[in-house]
Amino acid sequence: MHTWVQSLLKPEPVALMVVLILLVSLMKGMRRGASGSAKHLFFFIWQAAAAIIGLLLAGRGASKLSPVVQEWLESRSIAVPQSELSALKQFWYTMITSLRDFDLLRFGVLFLLLYSLLRFMLHLLEPLLFGLVDKLLPAGGDPSVRRRSAGSPLSGAASRVMGALIGALLGGGRAFILMACLFVYVSVLPHAYGTHAIAASELYKKTASELLDPVAGDVLKQGPVFTNAVEAEFRRVLQRKYEVIDAAVPPGIEAAAASVTKQDSTDEAKARDLYEWVGTRIAYDWDKANNYVDHGVWKEQTPTETFSTRKGVCIDVARLYAVMARSVGLEVRVVTGLGAAGDGSYGPHAWNEVRLADSSGAWIPLDATWASSGNWFNPKGFSKTHIREA
Structure with a gap:
């Protein structure tokens, strides 16, 4: 614990961002009070869970649907017309034939569509869930609500202290997400802008080595390979664009x-x-x-x-x-x-x-x-x- 505190207090950009997130979250938690902070904690956990569920289901769904979509597109016998095409038709034939022939592009499009659909469906559940939370935690940080709950055991100073603790917990979660994003950025784009400064941070190195690398290190070590694959797929789409444009002789x-x-x-x-x-x-x-x-x-x-x-x-x-x-x-x-x-x-x-x-x-x-x-x-x-x- 002592080494974590030491790395957090060093005056470098990553540590300063984390400290700022923790302080802002703590002060907001104190202002909201116990129940208001608890609602925000529930919202934070729900959003994280919804994102993870959406990513997992979208990934599996895209993997299963990709060969089905490819087979269906191949059965359509799509051929580029041997005539001059408008810009809209050029785009259409470029995309539809690329989706048919390029696996990574097809998976990516299906993944984004499924993820958007799943997040929309989960979003529809939010009013029900948050309504239930409002019934369980009626008091919040609003002054009028605090006046109505003056007799509550968690009123006044006790509520603010509890809110600050929950706010600090929220800040820790937000800080961890920040570190995870930096970890992905450095792993996938090791030569991009700012990666050397991030990797030099003592707090980042400790978080990456002790928390993130054991979980996702093996996957993200393939990051540069995946990035190169995406770039190659993009170039293949550009090449297909020329084939479509030049179809008419x-x-x-x-x-x-x-x-x-x-x-x-x-x-x-x-x-x-x-x-x-x-x-x-x-x-x-x-x-x-x-x-x-x-x-x-x-x-x-x-x-x-x-x-x-x-x-x-x-x-x-x-x-x-x-x-x-x-x-x-x-x-x-x-x-x-x-x-x-x-x-x-x-x-x-x-x-x-x-x-x-x-x-x-x-x-x-x-x-x-x-x-x-x-x-x-x-x-x-x-x-x-x-x-x-x-």
């Missing part, structure tokens, strides 16, 4: 792709000829790239614009290649990740993968943006210079 691009591949009889030959055509005709737009790097200004560009201007950055080249490849019957995707910069470093990059359905069925990588610097059509060691986002 403009006539000019379709005609060009057909002309480039008219002599080809295999998927590999089509993929290679399109790679060479795009790689030799689309110049890298250094002005666009430098404007983004130096000023943070990004110009979204459609495959039609890339095709007509004959210039673009890696994502523009990859999207144009994907549109042309799809127009001649190839299964293709845009891949984002990191590309080698030549000086040992890596930077954001985009390229393509094409499926050779008529032979092995394997996906092969290619990078039309780099075509002018060598052979980047499924070469050996491609993965050493291109690190795809998992």
Whole structure:
């Protein structure tokens, strides 16, 4: 107990926040009195219990419903129309196909929906429960109520002392929730803003090591992995957005792709000829790239614009290649990740993968943006210079 008090009294941000929570809760408890503080304690416990129940049931429900929803969406045979779509339809097809294909996104959406529904249902019970508490604890901190309960054993100073004790208990609960939130923040985002200052707190270290880590440490050690998974899922949704937007192939691009591949009889030959055509005709737009790097200004560009201007950055080249490849019957995707910069470093990059359905069925990588610097059509060691986002 002595070491807890010592860590609490050290003048550092975490300890100061906890002390402030305890003092405010104690003073409020003293002002409310015994029964008023007891009502607030009941409300605090009910809210915590409702949150825990909602989280547990929503998690289990989402796990069970996710494969059912996936199967149902797959049975709908949802296909993106091969025509120009409005912004609303682009959003709809991006989300509905992402929910069908991406497990983490589907689980997250179901979890949020179920949790919101469960909390709403539990909220409907609150008037009944609080009405019952009002009958059991009629006296509160209001002066008129205290006058009516002047004869109560817990009136006057005794009520204020009891209220202060209950307020301190409430403050301890609130302080523990604060420490738990900080623990989750540091565990899931170890390199985020303020984590070093939090982790340096003696009070935080003691709470984390003795109370929180034994309970949730093993789970939250996977926090960075989970964060990376969420980021990867988000990038997959963004990639799906491009697939939906680029589903409609403009006539000019379709005609060009057909002309480039008219002599080809295999998927590999089509993929290679399109790679060479795009790689030799689309110049890298250094002005666009430098404007983004130096000023943070990004110009979204459609495959039609890339095709007509004959210039673009890696994502523009990859999207144009994907549109042309799809127009001649190839299964293709845009891949984002990191590309080698030549000086040992890596930077954001985009390229393509094409499926050779008529032979092995394997996906092969290619990078039309780099075509002018060598052979980047499924070469050996491609993965050493291109690190795809998992």
